Amino acid sequence: MQFKQALAALAGLVFAASAHTQAAWPAKAVTLVVPFAAGGPTDVVARTLAASMSKTLGQTVVVENKLGAGGTVAAGSVAKSPPDGYTFFIHHNGMATSTALYRKLSYDPLNDFEFVSQAVDVPMTMLARKDFPAANLQEMVAYIKANKDKINVATAGLGAVSQLCGMLFQRAIGVQLTEVPFQGTAPAMNALLGGQVDVLCDQTTQTIPQIKAGNVKLYGVTTKNRIKSLPNAPTLAEQGLKDFEVVVWHGIYAPKGTPKPIIERMNAAVRAALKDPDVAKRMEDLGAEIVPDSKLSPEGLQSWLKSEIDKWGPIIKAGGKFAD
Structure with missing residues (x-):
């Protein structure tokens, strides 16, 4: 006891x-x-x-x-x-x-x-190099489909959200592009700025300064609705990629x-x-x-x-x- x-x-x-x-x-x-x-x-x-x-x-x-x-x-x-x-x-x-x-x-x-x-x-943004020959998302998709063997997409590496966004984009438009992985978002963006890669999907924390400076082409944001920081940028969904959302x-x-x-x-x-x-x-x-x-x-x-x-x-x- x-x-x-x-x-x-x-x-x-x-x-x-x-x-x-x-x-x-x-x-x-x-x-x-x-x-x-x-x-x-x-x-x-x-x-x-x-x-x-x-x-x-x-x-x-x-x-x-x-x-x-x-x-x-x-x-x-x-x-x-x-x-x-x-x-x-x-x-x-x-x-x-x-x-x-x-x-x-x-x-x-x-x-x-x-x-x-x-x-x-x-939010994520869909970008291309500054001299990419397309004025809007519809033209971008058409150009990529016509030149899919020549177009590459940059990513920040395996598992990065930029890679996931790129995969979803390719799936949405029905093509498979050459993927160029980098060790992080900064080198991927540098490659886009230098014209070594064609397309990059990356988050606004990294892309807004380059977008506002006119150093890259913006084709839309990946949210359901437009965002405050880029109010004039249309969403990918409203431009025809139904239900496309990556946040x-x-x-x-x-x-x-x-x-x-x-x-x-x-x-x-x-x-x-x-x-x-x-x-x-x-x-x-x-x-x-x-x-x-x-x-x-x-x-x-x-x-x-x-x-x-x-x-x-x-x-x-x-x-x-x-x-x-």
Whole structure:
């Protein structure tokens, strides 16, 4: 009897200690892992959010860049991190597409993480080199079909959203083009500016300055509706590519088993950051759009990730794009 009482007392102490730890969270800096290079689109979004979230949490949110294999290195690392509330992860569409792109993953996107929140959506733009001989999307499609063996499409590498957008575009117009992969969006854009490649689909965080400077040709945006940052640019859907939509969405995750009270506080910090006028202005300048409240819950992110896995899996497998 005394032994059982001692166990009960010990369990109570452990529970109390755990509750105290969660209540005191965060007691030190929190790390937000970004799976891509510093200065890239996801990194810019992460650092903008982190600066505001630090004020809400009362501790610094440190951004750590962990590169490799289209984000899977970082995802695998976070999945194996202690679920103590001091490691979080921000990733874009690659969280969903990795299951089809990579034959072997060290983690399960749907089952090895806690879901915190979505954050912002970044529209994509369909571009061509400045001297591309087409005035609008209809002429562009006609020219590509007539010269498909001579036209190439740049991507930021395997699994990049630029590659996914390019694959969906080729599927929509019924052609297969030569793909030219680069190590990131910056070199892909440089190649387009230099005329070494013909077509590129990339996000507004990278393309708006080049579009406004007249350095590339813009043929449309990939969202359902026109966007504030490029109000005169028609969507691809309204120009005839029915249901064409590619948006770079960003979700925040934690290792599986991270206590629910910590997830809730982190979710609240994300929501506060998205209401911060400085964050809103920065996102607007980047062409990024803050997601509606319906997407900000952990359940909303989980449901969205599942739908994106179901959407992109068949497209990627049909395109035969895989990595070991």
